[in-house]
Amino acid sequence: GGGGYGTPQKERKKYDEQTLTPCTIRMILNADSAPTDGGTPGGGGDGGTLTLKDGRDLTNVKFVGAVRSAEEQSTNIVFLIEDGTGLVEVKQWVDVNDPPAVTEMRLQCTENVYVRVIGMVKEFQGARSVVATSVRKVATGNELTHHMLEVVYTSEKAKAGVGGGAGGDVKPSVPYNAAPQALFGGGGMQQGMGQQGGASQGDPCHDAVLNYIKTEGANSEVGADTTLCIQALVPQGYSDAQIRMSIQHLSGEGHIYSTIDDNKWQAC
Numbered sequence: 001g002g003g004g005y006g007t008p009q010k011e012r013k014k015y016d017e018q019t020l021t022p023c024t025i026r027m028i029l030n031a032d033s034a035p036t037d038g039g040t041p042g043g044g045g046d047g048g049t050l051t052l053k054d055g056r057d058l059t060n061v062k063f064v065g066a067v068r069s070a071e072e073q074s075t076n077i078v079f080l081i082e083d084g085t086g087l088v089e090v091k092q093w094v095d096v097n098d099p100p101a102v103t104e105m106r107l108q109c110t111e112n113v114y115v116r117v118i119g120m121v122k123e124f125q126g127a128r129s130v131v132a133t134s135v136r137k138v139a140t141g142n143e144l145t146h147h148m149l150e151v152v153y154t155s156e157k158a159k160a161g162v163g164g165g166a167g168g169d170v171k172p173s174v175p176y177n178a179a180p181q182a183l184f185g186g187g188g189m190q191q192g193m194g195q196q197g198g199a200s201q202g203d204p205c206h207d208a209v210l211n212y213i214k215t216e217g218a219n220s221e222v223g224a225d226t227t228l229c230i231q232a233l234v235p236q237g238y239s240d241a242q243i244r245m246s247i248q249h250l251s252g253e254g255h256i257y258s259t260i261d262d263n264k265w266q267a268c
Contacts, residue, residue: 019056019057019059019060020060020061020062020118021052021056021058021059021060021061021062021154022061022062022063022147022150022151022154023052023058023061023062023063023151024063024083024084024085024086024151025063025065025081025082025083025085025086025087025088026085026086027052027053027058027085027151028050028058028061028063028086028088028121028128028130029086029088029128030053031050031051031052031053031058031121032050032051032052032053033049033050033051033123034049034051050121050123050128052155052158054155054158054159055158056158058121059120059121060118060119060120060121061117061118061119061120061121061130062116062117062118062119062147063081063083063116063117063147064083064114064115064116064117064138064143064144064147065081065082065083065084065088065114065115065117066081066082066083066112066113066114066115067079067080067081067109067110067111067112067113067114067115068080068081068082068087068111068112069111070109070110070111072094073094074094075093075094076091076092076093076094077091077092077094077106077109077135078090078091079091079092079109079115079132079135081115081117084257088128088129088130089129089130090117090119090129090130090131090132090135091129091130091131091132092106092119092131092132092133092135093131094106105136105137106135108136108137109135109136109137113137113138114137114138114144115135115136115137115138116134116135116136116138116143116147117130117132117134117135118132118133118134119131119132119133119134120133203246203249205233205238205242205243205245205246206246206249206250208233208236208238208246209229209233209243209246209247209250210246210250210255210256210267212224212229212232212233213229213250213256213265213266213267214267216228216229217265217266217267222259222260222264223258223259223260223264223265223266224264224265224266225263225264226244226247226263226264226265227263229243229247229265230243230244247265251265254268255267255268256268
């Protein structure tokens with residue numbers, strides 16, 4: 001009887017159709033969970049299917065983030081990785097027979113180092129994590145920009161219904177020349193790669209806003225408040241609209257980043 005081969009072949013086909021999806025951690029955490037084959041969403045690791053807001057299935061992912069902690073055990077390393085949009089646990093299995101080059105690459109992934117992660121999203125009892133096949137140190141800041149562009153492009157392509165490599169124009173909701181903060185919402189990414197945000201902006205209002213955010217942000221964990229910034233700078237001759245435009249400019253250029261919401265800012 002050949003009936004015993006039906007199910008494995010079906011599962012293999014499903015596995016082969018899984019796509020490596022560039023994403024942010026927020027996209028992983030906010031993906032919708034649906035049961036498959038009578039399973040319960042989030043109820044048992046592989047019991048449900050995760051779907052992004054644009055309709056793509058989410059299984060194999062790649063993202064860039066900063067290592068916030070790394071706990072090495074006998075058989076695996078558990079990382080906590082943050083990219084400015086969220087925090088996720090990443091587990092990488094360790095093999096004593098790994099080549100020296102693999103071990104060396106793993107040892108470079110220490111706290112506050114920026115890494116590229118490739119792995120599979122798992123969900124168990126409502127908690128999501130990533131089982132990584134690769135965790136490696138980011139070589140240059142260009143990888144951050146490239147990843148941001150790739151996330152935006154693939155998302156817009158899916159929304160436009162241009163999947164599968166078909167042709168078509170894709171108009172991104174985030175400009176291709178935007179700083180990574182436009183997508184990630186965090187300045188640590190740029191700061192960790194050594195970008196400087198202290199130079200004069202060539203505009204008095206930009207400089208005043210940046211100086212205010214630096215001063216007030218240093219005294220607050222959540223950052224400087226937009227409304228308070230406006231109240232402080234309007235008496236100096238700047239209008240509400242000018243100050244808001246300066247905030248947008250500084251954010252777009254990567255000199256400031258939002259923290260807990262869109263009205264709280266820290267300088268890079």
